[in-house]
Every structure is written in C-alpha cells, then in structure tokens.
Amino acid sequence: MVKLIHTLADHSDDVSCCAFSSSLLATCSLDKTIRLYSLSDFIELPHSPLKFHTYAVHCCCFSPSGHILASCSTDGTTVLWSAHSGQPLMVMEQPGGSPVRVCCYSPDPTYLASGAADGSVVLWNAQSYKLYRCGTVKDGSLVACAFSPEGNLLVTGSSSGDLTVWDDRMRFLHTEKAHDLGITCCAFSPQPLSGGEQGLQFYRLASCGQDYEIKLWVVSFTRVLGLELKYKSTLRGHCAPVLTCAFSHDGQMLVSGSVDKSVIVYDMGTHSVLHTLTQHTRYVTTCAFAPNTLLLATGSMDKTVNIWQFDLETPCQGSMNDQLKQLIEDWSEEDVSTWLRDQGLEDLIGIFQMNNIDGKELLHLTKESLAGDLKIESLGLRSKVLRSIEELRTREDSLSSGIPDEFICPITRELMKDPVIASG
Incomplete structure (x- = not known):
C-alpha cells in the first residue's frame, strides 16, 4: 500500500x-x-x-x-x-x-x-x-x-x-x-x-x-x-x-x-x-x-x-516455492535471477541477464554452454549450477505431469507402483 x-x-x-x-x-x-x-x-x-x-x-x-x-x-x-x-x-x-x-x-x-x-x-x-x-x-x-x-x-x-x-x-x-x-x-x-x-x-x-x-x-x-x-x-x-x-x-x-x-x-x-x-x-x-x-x-x-x-514491506518476487507452482520453462529472466539468488549463485545474475537466460534457456544449459557461451571459468561453480539445474528439471517433470513429487521415485524419477512408507 x-x-x-x-x-x-x-x-x-x-x-x-x-x-x-x-x-x-x-x-x-x-x-x-x-x-x-x-x-x-x-x-x-x-x-x-x-x-x-x-x-x-x-x-x-x-x-x-x-x-x-x-x-x-x-x-x-x-x-x-x-x-x-x-x-x-x-x-x-x-x-x-x-x-x-x-x-x-x-x-x-x-x-x-x-x-x-x-x-x-x-x-x-x-x-x-x-x-x-x-x-x-x-x-x-x-x-x-x-x-x-x-x-x-x-x-x-x-x-x-x-x-x-x-x-x-x-x-x-x-x-x-x-x-x-x-x-x-x-x-x-x-x-x-x-x-x-x-x-x-x-x-x-x-x-x-x-x-x-x-x-x-x-x-x-x-x-x-x-x-x-x-x-x-x-x-x-x-x-x-x-x-x-x-x-x-x-x-x-x-x-x-x-x-x-x-x-x-x-x-x-x-x-x-x-x-x-x-x-x-x-x-x-x-x-x-x-x-x-x-x-x-x-x-x-x-x-x-x-x-x-x-508500507514497510517492499515488493518482492516471492519464494521459490511460489515460483515453482508455474512451469520452469515459463520463467522470465527476472525469475531466473531470483532462483540464482536463492541458490547462493547471485554472482552469476549479471552474466545470465546479459545472455537473456530465461526459464527455457536455463533448462537447456550444459557444461559446454556454461563454459563456452557464458564463460564461467570455475569448474566448481559450473558443477553447482548444473546440479541446481538438474533439480529444476526433475521438478519440471513432476509439475508438467501433474503427479505430486512424493509419488515420483527420487532415483529413477518414474511413477512408483505400490509405494511403501517405512515407519520411523
């Protein structure tokens, strides 16, 4: 207000x-x-x-x-x-x-x-x-x-x-x-x-x-x-x-x-x-x-x-949980920037924005494009980005299929049949 x-x-x-x-x-x-x-x-x-x-x-x-x-x-x-x-x-x-x-x-x-x-x-x-x-x-x-x-x-x-x-x-x-x-x-x-x-x-x-x-x-x-x-x-x-x-x-x-x-x-x-x-x-x-x-x-x-x-509350994009309710491939460049910040990768925001990386581009990034096109020199940093992107791809598959993530096998990412919950 x-x-x-x-x-x-x-x-x-x-x-x-x-x-x-x-x-x-x-x-x-x-x-x-x-x-x-x-x-x-x-x-x-x-x-x-x-x-x-x-x-x-x-x-x-x-x-x-x-x-x-x-x-x-x-x-x-x-x-x-x-x-x-x-x-x-x-x-x-x-x-x-x-x-x-x-x-x-x-x-x-x-x-x-x-x-x-x-x-x-x-x-x-x-x-x-x-x-x-x-x-x-x-x-x-x-x-x-x-x-x-x-x-x-x-x-x-x-x-x-x-x-x-x-x-x-x-x-x-x-x-x-x-x-x-x-x-x-x-x-x-x-x-x-x-x-x-x-x-x-x-x-x-x-x-x-x-x-x-x-x-x-x-x-x-x-x-x-x-x-x-x-x-x-x-x-x-x-x-x-x-x-x-x-x-x-x-x-x-x-x-x-x-x-x-x-x-x-x-x-x-x-x-x-x-x-x-x-x-x-x-x-x-x-x-x-x-x-x-x-x-x-x-x-x-x-x-x-x-x-x-x-008001004291300044506008913000919201948590990543809110953003993940939409398909990642529909993310804007600003959504990608917010995701990078949440992943502790804020040092890459400028590079991603200069290269117009939106949700669709993000999901298609590879180790070659990170090193060649985006010129991220650190192997450790590239690996961290790729791990985070892989988590997004997994979440994207779950969202696009409409199947709750808890019904998806965390290893194979296939729909589980007759899943069993072990008691603690």
Whole structure:
C-alpha cells in the first residue's frame, strides 16, 4: 500500500525537479527558486526559498553527504549551495552560456556533471570548482544524465533520443538510439547487479521518452573488455510521453511520471504495476525516492509536490516455492535471477541477464554452454549450477505431469507402483 501523506504547494510555477538527502527534500521550479523542507515534518526551512537564478530552475541534486545542493538553470549556470545555511558557495558557468537542463553528482562527491541545451556535458570538480572534462553529443539537447553506482560511468540522454555512455574521464564509450522521439530522463538502479568471476560490473539502467515508453537496459563494463549496453525490456503503462523515472533505494521499485498526469510504480521483480497514482491535475514532471526509506516525492506542472509513504514491506518476487507452482520453462529472466539468488549463485545474475537466460534457456544449459557461451571459468561453480539445474528439471517433470513429487521415485524419477512408507 502507498498513501499520500503531504502536499507542498509553495511554488508559483511548474515544479521541475525534486531531490532527497537523508534529512531534507529539495524542490525547484520554473519560478526561479529552490525550496528546502525537513523530512521530519515537511516544514520549509527558515533560509528557504533559495534565490539566485535569473531564469527557470530545471534540476537540483544533493551531494552524497547531503551537505551541498546543486541547481541548474536556463541562465546557463550551475550553482552550489550550502544545504544547511542556504548560502551560494559557487556559480559555475556552462561553456558557451547555453541553458543548463540537468545536473547530477557522482557517488564520488568530487565530481558533478551538467548537461546543456547545446549538447555539451561538463564534468566539474565540485571541490575546486574547476572544469575537469567536457564532451558534446552530436545531435540534440542534453536533457538527462546519471552516474553508475560506482561512479565509473556517466550516461547522458538527448532530445534526439540517444543514450551516450562516458567513462569517469569523459571519454566517449558508446551511443545507442533508445527512444525515437527523444529521451526525457534516465536513471541507474542504486544496487548494481552481481558480476562474474571475470570482474565484470553489471548495472540496471532505465530510460524514458516521448514515445510513451520506459526501457530497461543492462550495462556491463571492464577496462579490459570494454562496455556493453544491452536492451532488456519495455514498460508500457503510460498513454502519453513519460517525463521522469527513478529507482527506489533498494532497486526493487521503479516509479515514472507522465504527461497523462499519472504516476506508476512498478515491481522490478515482475515488471508488474504495483500502484497507479492519479492525484496530480497536470503533467507529472519529476519523481524521486528518498534514500533508505520508503518515501516518494512527485512534482507536477500543477505547482505541487506530493509526498507518498509506502508500507514497510517492499515488493518482492516471492519464494521459490511460489515460483515453482508455474512451469520452469515459463520463467522470465527476472525469475531466473531470483532462483540464482536463492541458490547462493547471485554472482552469476549479471552474466545470465546479459545472455537473456530465461526459464527455457536455463533448462537447456550444459557444461559446454556454461563454459563456452557464458564463460564461467570455475569448474566448481559450473558443477553447482548444473546440479541446481538438474533439480529444476526433475521438478519440471513432476509439475508438467501433474503427479505430486512424493509419488515420483527420487532415483529413477518414474511413477512408483505400490509405494511403501517405512515407519520411523
């Protein structure tokens, strides 16, 4: 369950962005201001609103510590503020003075990225306030950016529909046409997918756009093997352009907001819709989950920010006993990931997802395919996977035949005739 616990209505124009720290909520607006609220009672802080920008404020974000707040504006600047005093610490001007549409902090608080309407993306040293690196996308405005959980990758999204991946020194790695009509937002899950023995790092990425869709991707990266951005699936819950998306702190939920005025919360285990929230009266422009708590903020062109509280129980896929009630060959890739986790094989989740291993593929894996196609080098690990798969095949035979497992011989897997139960 989720319930609306508070509505903030202090902005005088469209709300463009909202962001949480561990103790504060920041909101910004086309009214040129940023406002700060305490999470304990949602009372606005005495030094709020923050006023410096001369045009609309498009984005705001907290540093990892929560002590610094960054904001960016049509006026071509990115401003750093003290979250506790509201005093501006530094004004950083985008090269060329182009309107700055988006900004985000790296998990390493040293760096802050800002993207602008002219396609430029700047990586700032947020401690020395110096420009560290910069790059430019070929087409369109920069409207979205997100750092990977370890901070070694930066993904930017453009109005032309391209996702572009950079390393932590702003070296171009990859570009992908993601949304035909333009990207509006992108977000990494805070929890990386487990990697494999080769030291691969796997991340889940969501992107949304003007095409009404949310796309899910898996990103893998090593310095030796390079980067792979692989499309996984599409969520189509909205009936209008999707303007914003964000993951919960544990990666189990994804929230999105749309021109259709709705907010949809998805379960990332099943990709099903958990909640559809329709309290906003105009386009939903921004959404954000609080860190480590089940609070959600949504902002809209109706000039309000809604605060939502979730139940303590987070969504989960359920136990494997529940999943085994369906045929294993009908499992999704997410079902396979849950099974791996239950088997103590979570280190293989990223590899299985990158290779699109669903239930049908899982049942057909062999020692050759594990070593050759999936490149699992450890003989012991391959043997453990094969033993677990064999148990699944046995269970699948029982399920598909409709015969209870206790009537099947545990050795031959044939139907027992005149079985005898020995007394203990």
